[in-house]
Structure formats: C-alpha cells, structure tokens
Amino acid sequence: MRLLRALVVVALFVVAVYYGYRVFAGRPRPVAAATVTVYYCKTDGETLVPWKLTLGPARDRKSVAFYAATQAVAGPSSDIDAIRFPSGTIVHAVDVDGSTAIVDLGGALAKPTAGSFAESAEFKALVWTLTALPGIGSVQVKLDGIRVPTLPGGHFELDEPLSRASF
Amino acid sequence: MSRFRVRVSNGSPGPARPACWALVALFVLSIVSPARAQPAPNLWFAGTWLVLERSQTRGGEIAVPTDDPALARFLAHLGATLSYDPAQRYAIVTTADYRTIAFTIGDKRYAVGAVTETAPFAPYVSGGEAYLPFVALAEALYVQPVSQADATVLQPQIASLDVRNEGRVSVVTLHGAATLRFKRLSAGSDGRLSLAFLGTASTLDPYRDVAGDGLRSISISVGGSVRNPTTTVTFQAPPGGLHALMPAGAPNALAVAFAPPGVPLTGTPVPASGVASVAAAGPAPVPTASEQTTGEYAPAGANVPAAEPSTYQAPGYAAPAPPAPASAQPVQVVNFESEQADQGLNVRVWLAGGSVAYEWHRLPDNRWYIDFKNATLAVAPQDETLQNDAVLSLRLKQVTLDPYPVVRVALSLATPRLVNLVPFDGGVTIAVDRLDDLAPAKVGIGTLSAGVLAAATPTDQTVDQTPAPIVEPTPWKFTPVPVVAYAAPNPRLIVIDPGHGGSDTGAMQRGLVEKELTLDISDRLRSLLVARGWLVKMTRDSDVDVFEPNDSAHDELQARCDIANRAGARMFISVHVNSYTSGSLNGTTTYYYKGVDLSLAQAIHSRLIESLGTADRGVRKENFYVIHHTVMPATLVETAFMSNAADAQLLRSPAWRQKVAGAIADGVGDYAGAPPPKSSAPAETSDTDTPVPDR
Numbered sequence: 134m135r136l137l138r139a140l141v142v143v144a145l146f147v148v149a150v151y152y153g154y155r156v157f158a159g160r161p162r163p164v165a166a167a168t169v170t171v172y173y174c175k176t177d178g179e180t181l182v183p184w185k186l187t188l189g190p191a192r193d194r195k196s197v198a199f200y201a202a203t204q205a206v207a208g209p210s211s212d213i214d215a216i217r218f219p220s221g222t223i224v225h226a227v228d229v230d231g232s233t234a235i236v237d238l239g240g241a242l243a244k245p246t247a248g249s250f251a252e253s254a255e256f257k258a259l260v261w262t263l264t265a266l267p268g269i270g271s272v273q274v275k276l277d278g279i280r281v282p283t284l285p286g287g288h289f290e291l292d293e294p295l296s297r298a299s300f
Numbered sequence: 301m302s303r304f305r306v307r308v309s310n311g312s313p314g315p316a317r318p319a320c321w322a323l324v325a326l327f328v329l330s331i332v333s334p335a336r337a338q339p340a341p342n343l344w345f346a347g348t349w350l351v352l353e354r355s356q357t358r359g360g361e362i363a364v365p366t367d368d369p370a371l372a373r374f375l376a377h378l379g380a381t382l383s384y385d386p387a388q389r390y391a392i393v394t395t396a397d398y399r400t401i402a403f404t405i406g407d408k409r410y411a412v413g414a415v416t417e418t419a420p421f422a423p424y425v426s427g428g429e430a431y432l433p434f435v436a437l438a439e440a441l442y443v444q445p446v447s448q449a450d451a452t453v454l455q456p457q458i459a460s461l462d463v464r465n466e467g468r469v470s471v472v473t474l475h476g477a478a479t480l481r482f483k484r485l486s487a488g489s490d491g492r493l494s495l496a497f498l499g500t501a502s503t504l505d506p507y508r509d510v511a512g513d514g515l516r517s518i519s520i521s522v523g524g525s526v527r528n529p530t531t532t533v534t535f536q537a538p539p540g541g542l543h544a545l546m547p548a549g550a551p552n553a554l555a556v557a558f559a560p561p562g563v564p565l566t567g568t569p570v571p572a573s574g575v576a577s578v579a580a581a582g583p584a585p586v587p588t589a590s591e592q593t594t595g596e597y598a599p600a601g602a603n604v605p606a607a608e609p610s611t612y613q614a615p616g617y618a619a620p621a622p623p624a625p626a627s628a629q630p631v632q633v634v635n636f637e638s639e640q641a642d643q644g645l646n647v648r649v650w651l652a653g654g655s656v657a658y659e660w661h662r663l664p665d666n667r668w669y670i671d672f673k674n675a676t677l678a679v680a681p682q683d684e685t686l687q688n689d690a691v692l693s694l695r696l697k698q699v700t701l702d703p704y705p706v707v708r709v710a711l712s713l714a715t716p717r718l719v720n721l722v723p724f725d726g727g728v729t730i731a732v733d734r735l736d737d738l739a740p741a742k743v744g745i746g747t748l749s750a751g752v753l754a755a756a757t758p759t760d761q762t763v764d765q766t767p768a769p770i771v772e773p774t775p776w777k778f779t780p781v782p783v784v785a786y787a788a789p790n791p792r793l794i795v796i797d798p799g800h801g802g803s804d805t806g807a808m809q810r811g812l813v814e815k816e817l818t819l820d821i822s823d824r825l826r827s828l829l830v831a832r833g834w835l836v837k838m839t840r841d842s843d844v845d846v847f848e849p850n851d852s853a854h855d856e857l858q859a860r861c862d863i864a865n866r867a868g869a870r871m872f873i874s875v876h877v878n879s880y881t882s883g884s885l886n887g888t889t890t891y892y893y894k895g896v897d898l899s900l901a902q903a904i905h906s907r908l909i910e911s912l913g914t915a916d917r918g919v920r921k922e923n924f925y926v927i928h929h930t931v932m933p934a935t936l937v938e939t940a941f942m943s944n945a946a947d948a949q950l951l952r953s954p955a956w957r958q959k960v961a962g963a964i965a966d967g968v969g970d971y972a973g974a975p976p977p978k979s980s981a982p983a984e985t986s987d988t989d990t991p992v993p994d995r
C-alpha cells in the first residue's frame with residue numbers, strides 16, 4: 134500500500150513536470166520590456182507627433198505590431214486635438230510578411246465615411262507607427278480581410294502597401 | 301463607497317489526505333484544468349441583468365471570453381471596442397475617449413493607457429477564445445461593482461474631473477464610463493451651476509477648491525439608488541460670470557468653461573439637459589416645465605453664437621500667426637549664409653523690410669524647418685548637401701509665392717538636435733546646437749522684428765513626448781515631382797468628375813450631401829467650360845454610380861479614370877466636398893499626385909482662394925485614386941468643409957457654388973490658355989459634349 138502511494142505520488146509528479154514543461158516552453162520567449170513609438174497626426178493634416186508606450190513583457194513581433202497598430206488606431210487621449218480613425222474602428226489582426234505589416238481593420242472604418250482630409254492623415258499615423266518597429270518598412274491595409282482600393286466612398290488609395298514615402 | 305471584488309465560492313475543500321497528495325494534486329489541477337465553468341454572479345448593469353453566459357471563474361474571479369455576447373453589449377453601451385486576434389497575445393479594449401486597456405495573454409499585468417495595473421489572474425486562452433478578468437476590465441472602463449444581497453450592481457462612474465486654467469478662464473473636464481447624460485438643476489446669477497448626471501455614480505472627493513478666476517469650488521454628491529444612482533456636480537463660480545459647454549472630444553467626456561465677469565467666452569450655453577457630445581449638440585433645448593430650473597442662464601450676449609458650437613479660444617491661446625494682410629509689403633530674404641559652429645551649424649538669414657511672422661516645425665524624422673510668412677526671396681534658392689556632423693542638408697526656397705509668399709529654410713539633421721532662433725540686427729540665426737534626445741516633434745510660432753523675437757510658443761506639451769526613432773529622411777513634401785510630358789490625344793476635351801454618386805453618397809452633414817453638391821458644381825463648371833470653347837465629358841451627369849449600382853470601390857473609381865483615359869482628355873478635374881468629425885476644420889484644398897498634375901492644381905487653387913473667401917489649406921500631394929490612375933494632368937478639388945458651420949453656409953449658396961465653378965474654369969484658363977481650334981481635335985460623340993447654354 135505504501136509502495137502504491139509512493140508510485141502514485143511519483144506518477145503525479147511526472148505528469149506535473151510534463152505539463153509544466155508544455156505550458157512554459159510553449160510560450161514565446163519574452164524579451165526585455167519593449168517600447169513602441171506611436172504617432173498621431175495633428176489637425177493640420179501634416180504634423181506627426183510621436184509618443185512612446187512601454188509594453189509589459191514584450192512578446193513576439195506580430196503581437197507587438199498588433200499592440201502598436203491598436204494604439205495608433207485609438208490615437209492619443211481625447212483632450213489632444215488629433216485626426217482620428219472613426220470611433221469604433223477595430224483592429225482585427227496584424228500579420229507580418231517579410232518587411233510588410235498586414236493590418237486588417239474593420240468596425241466603423243468599413244462604413245462609408247467622411248471626407249478625404251482625415252483619411253490620409255489616419256493612415257499616415259498608422260504607417261509611421263508600424264514602420265517605426267524594427268524590420269517593418271511598409272504596411273498593407275485590409276478592410277474586413279479584403280484588400281480594397283480605398284475605403285468605401287473613400288479617396289485615399291490603399292491597394293498597394295504604404296510606406297513613409299507614400300505621404 | 302469602497303472597492304468591491306466579485307467573488308464566487310470555489311466549493312469546500314476535499315477530505316483530509318496526506319499533505320503531499322493534496323499539494324501535488326492541486327498543482328497538477330492548476331495546470332491541466334485551470335478554469336471550471338461556474339455560474340457568474342447576478343450582474344445588474346444599466347437597468348437590466350447582464351448575463352455573462354459563457355464566463356468561467358478563476359481564483360473566484362469572473363473570467364469572460366472575448367466573444368461573449370453579453371460582454372459585447374456591455375462594451376457597446378460604454379462605446380468601447382475590443383480588438384482580439386487569436387494569433388496575437390494581446391486583447392485590447394479601446395474606450396470611447398480613446399484610452400486603451402491592453403491585456404496580455406499569460407500575464408497578470410495589464411496596461412490602462414500608460415499605467416500598468418495587476419489583475420487577479422492572467423488572461424488565458426481556452427477553446428480559441430481569450431478569457432479576460434471581467435472586474436479588472438470593468439474598473440478600467442470606470443464601471444464599479446457594488447455588492448448587494450441579490451446582485452452585484454455595475455455602476456458607471458464619473459471617474460475624473462480635471463480643472464485647467466487658460467488665462468482667466470477655468471475649464472473643467474469630466475470623464476465618465478458611458479455617454480454622460482445630464483440635467484441642469486440650477487444656473488443662476490449667484491454663479492452656481494448644478495448638473496445632475498443620470499445613471500452615474502462617483503467616488504470622487506465630495507469637495508474641491510479651485511484656485512481659478514472663473515471657478516471657485518466644485519462639490520459632488522451621489523444620490524438615487526444603488527441600481528440607478530445620480531451624481532450631482534455643483535460648480536461655484538463668481539457671480540456674474542459666464543459658463544459654456546466646450547468640445548471635449550468624446551461622448552463620455554464633458555467640458556464646461558467658466559469665465560469671470562467681464563471676460564468673454566465662446567461656446568455653447570449649458571443646456572437644461574443633454575448629452576456630452578457638444579459637437580453634435582444643436583441649439584440649447586428649451587427647458588420644460590418639469591425641470592427643476594431655478595435660475596436663468598444668461599448667455600454671453602453677442603459672444604455666444606446661438607446655434608453653432610464654436611471652437612473655444614481662451615485668452616493666451618497661441619493661435620497660428622494669421623497671414624499678414626495682402627496689402628502689407630512682403631519682407632525680403634536678402635542674404636543667407638551658413639557656418640560651422642562649436643556644436644553644430646549656424647545658419648544666418650538676413651531680412652529686410654520690417655517685422656516678419658514665422659512658424660517652425662520639428663518633424664519626427666529629424667527634419668526641421670522654418671517658414672517666414674509674407675516673405676520673398678531676393679537671393680537664389682539653395683539646396684546644399686553639407687559636410688557637417690549635425691546637418692546633412694540645407695535648403696532655402698520660396699515655397700509659395702501667390703497668393704501669399706512664404707520662404708522656407710529647411711534643415712535635415714543627422715540626429716535630434718536643439719535648434720535655437722537667435723535674432724540679430726539684420727535678421728535671425730538658426731543655431732543648430734547640441735544633441736537633444738528628448739526633444740519631441742514640435743511647432744512654434746512668433747514674430748521677428750528689429751532684432752527681437754516675440755511669442756515663440758511651443759505646443760504639444762500635453763503628450764508624453766519622447767524622441768522619435770532616427771529614420772532615413774524621406775523626400776521633402778515640397779520637392780517637385782518629375783514631370784512626365786503628356787500629349788493629349790484629344791486636346792480640347794476636359795473630363796469633369798463629380799465625386800461620389802448613386803449608392804455612394806459621399807459625406808453627409810448639416811443636411812448637405814456631397815454627391816449632390818459635387819454634381820451641382822460640376823454642372824455649372826461644364827456650362828462655363830463649354831461656353832469658353834472646351835469639349836466636356838462628365839463621368840456622371842446624374843445621381844448614379846459610374847460603373848454600376850452598388851459596385852465595388854475599385855470598379856467605380858477605375859471607371860471614372862477609364863472614361864478620361866480612353867477619351868484621351870487634356871485634363872481631369874474631380875470635384876469633392878470635404879468633411880471632418882468636428883466642426884473645427886475649414887477651407888479649400890486642391891490635391892495633385894503625379895508630376896503633371898501640379899501646375900494644373902496650382903492654377904486652379906490660386907483662383908479658388910482668390911475668389912471663394914474660404915481658408916487656404918494649400919495645394920497638397922496625396923495618393924487619391926482618381927488622380928493617381930488617370931494619365932493626364934488631374935486634380936481633385938476639396939471645395940470646402942461641410943462639417944464647418946461657415947463653410948456649410950457657403951456650400952448652401954448657389955451663388956457661391958457658381959463662384960467655385962467660375963474659379964475652376966478660370967484656373968483651367970490660366971493653366972491651358974484658350975482651347976485649341978476645333979480642327980485639331982477629333983469630334984466627341986457623347987451628348988455630354990454638346991455645348992449647353994450658360995446659366
């Protein structure tokens with residue numbers, strides 16, 4: 134009986150070690166705490182203002198890009214005058230293909246919207262934010278998973294990847 | 301009120317076993333089955349039960365999956381959105397006032413804006429969905445759980461109340477969890493203003509002294525029931541002062557400005573009841589008999605526009621230097637030199653002819669430039685690459701001449717550096733100084749006269765400014781694009797593109813519809829051009845989609861380009877009306893993209909600015925689809941902002957729209973002269989080319 138109990142304890146311990154290994158080794162290796170630079174565009178439509186965000190334990194490259202994209206879409210706090218994506222814009226996903234970040238947006242952005250003025254400034258801030266990340270040189274925008282020439286009823290061209298030189 | 305945690309019992313511990321058994325078993329359990337389905341506590345929110353059907357519990361706390369329909373309702377009520385992609389390790393909620401709450405899968409710490417908080421458990425993934433700590437999320441959204449006998453009530457809060465003084469005006473900004481709905485309880489000549497916020501609680505200090513000229517104190521009390529609380533905020537201002545609602549930028553924020561007696565104030569008078577969204581607010585509603593209005597609100601007479609919320613401008617606010625009156629003689633840049641300095645470079649600019657307004661910009665990529673307003677260049681423009689550690693290149697250029705001359709000195713810096721303006725008798729030295737890693741992108745304005753600089757006002761002090769990463773300098777915005785010669789097969793033909801149409805309405809605000817305005821202006825333009833001897837083809841001459849009804853944006857926009865490209869038109873003019881989410885922006889912008897577009901855009905823009913009376917937003921290069929994919933010189937004219945009250949008023953006027961058409965037609969004339977004689981062009985067959993009588 135004592136032997137049986139001892140065996141069960143050992144078995145449980147082995148199981149525990151196995152699952153522990155699965156859980157911890159399966160995680161992306163956290164690197165040192167990272168900061169990302171996020172930009173917003175002032176209401177002159179021209180001037181970009183950077184601010185810096187510290188991520189907790191920095192994760193894999195795509196997650197950091199996703200984080201940065203979400204921040205750029207949210208923009209700075211509401212007391213700052215900035216050109217903003219429509220309230221209710223969602224970042225569905227961010228993928229990285231070589232040096233191009235593929236940003237899938239949706240929510241309020243997919244509804245036909247306003248004039249041309251804000252369009253380019255919104256994407257300017259997003260593109261500058263993502264291309265501030267190491268290794269990312271351009272940004273392909275998608276809308277609800279689809280590559281589009283412009284936003285619905287829009288003006289600014291989105292079908293090719295955008296870089297800082299696009300603005 | 302104190303903070304409450306929502307806890308759910310985990311059940312009783314098992315029968316006694318040897319300690320090692322229990323410990324190991326618990327350890328294993330904690331890894332292999334981290335969460336167990338448990339009924340969530342009864343949650344009451346915004347007048348109804350909030351049933352988180354698919355929630356789990358972890359460590360006694362509610363874990364809610366990102367796709368729970370009740371979570372979606374909860375967020376929607378607060379105007380918040382959730383971004384989560386199973387491939388990423390973050391789930392990020394954006395609030396209505398643009399704060400972000402970022403959860404990391406596998407980490408207890410989460411970020412609320414720039415502040416890091418710790419949740420009772422780390423968000424985890426189970427069955428493809430991320431489970432988030434619900435109470436931590438609710439609290440970050442300014443919703444406070446309050447335990448009652450039969451339920452936990454989720455109370456939206458007024459979470460912060462910030463006071464800032466702008467000159468003698470005090471501005472109070474309140475941030476709430478949800479859209480702030482309020483009722484004015486009193487506003488009298490004793491200077492007291494009480495606002496009751498319905499369905500909202502608060503744990504803010506009940507009394508606050510404010511050391512402002514416009515406002516003395518604020519007191520806060522919470523009444524009503526736990527399920528339906530009301531927070532009353534009472535502002536005590538000096539008697540005889542003024543108060544008004546200010547745009548606060550988000551529906552869950554409200555700003556009220558207070559001015560002492562004798563100080564003017566513009567804004568919307570605080571209505572008897574309303575929601576926080578000032579931009580959307582119309583005229584102040586008339587108080588109804590049932591309201592406890594105990595005093596009359598006295599608006600600031602002529603200073604308060606009755607119907608139109610306007611941008612508040614406090615005394616001391618640094619507005620951009622207005623263009624000098626056209627009559628003022630331009631200042632001349634008479635000499636320009638650069639020399640090595642100890643730490644960097646000194647660029648000396650000699651000016652003649654009086655005082656000059658300037659505006660400098662520090663861009664995030666280490667470019668720095670200064671514009672001298674109403675100034676002309678009396679020396680040759682320069683574009684030098686330098687052998688200098690601090691400055692890579694230096695340019696001097698007349699950026700615009702007509703209608704308003706601006707001279708720009710632009711520096712491309714190797715690293716972030718301090719740039720000082722040092723006046724001397726005959727002008728100003730731009731001193732590029734030591735390394736300055738902490739300098740943010742900034743802008744400053746001021747005037748320079750007789751060796752004295754005045755009112756150099758840096759802006760953007762509100763953001764946590766950090767240095768921008770050093771990046772490759774991008775081409776200057778004003779660098780001329782190479783011009784590729786274009787010979788029109790049909791040199792008498794102009795294609796006019798009335799923006800939007802059919803299923804695509806374009807922008808709609810203030811009762812104006814973009815597709816209708818663009819067609820009206822285009823019709824007028826067609827008449828004028830035809831009368832002047834041009835052949836004109838319209839991409840649409842009625843309210844239709846150009847390609848087919850409900851077509852894709854690609855088909856629609858390409859169809860417009862195809863019309864012009866196939867017809868071999870001489871030029872392409874796309875007419876649009878701008879709009880923006882707030883009423884603060886106004887003016888006329890003319891866009892170009894290709895090198896061949898620029899001179900057409902400039903010619904049309906000059907005429908527009910000359911005759912329309914709108915603000916000049918300039919000629920800008922932008923990758924707009926229809927001017928990119930047309931092969932001939934093309935321009936897109938954003939005539940005015942329908943979102944701006946004054947511009948909208950202009951857009952409503954047929955006479956003004958006729959002026960727009962006239963200015964564009966004059967610009968076409970300036971650009972191309974008269975149309976070539978008929979014999980030089982193949983005849984067009986479309987009936988839209990038939991000359992129509994001028995209006």
Ligand SMILES: [Zn+2]
Nearest residue numbers: 799806876877
């Ligand atoms: Zn448009």
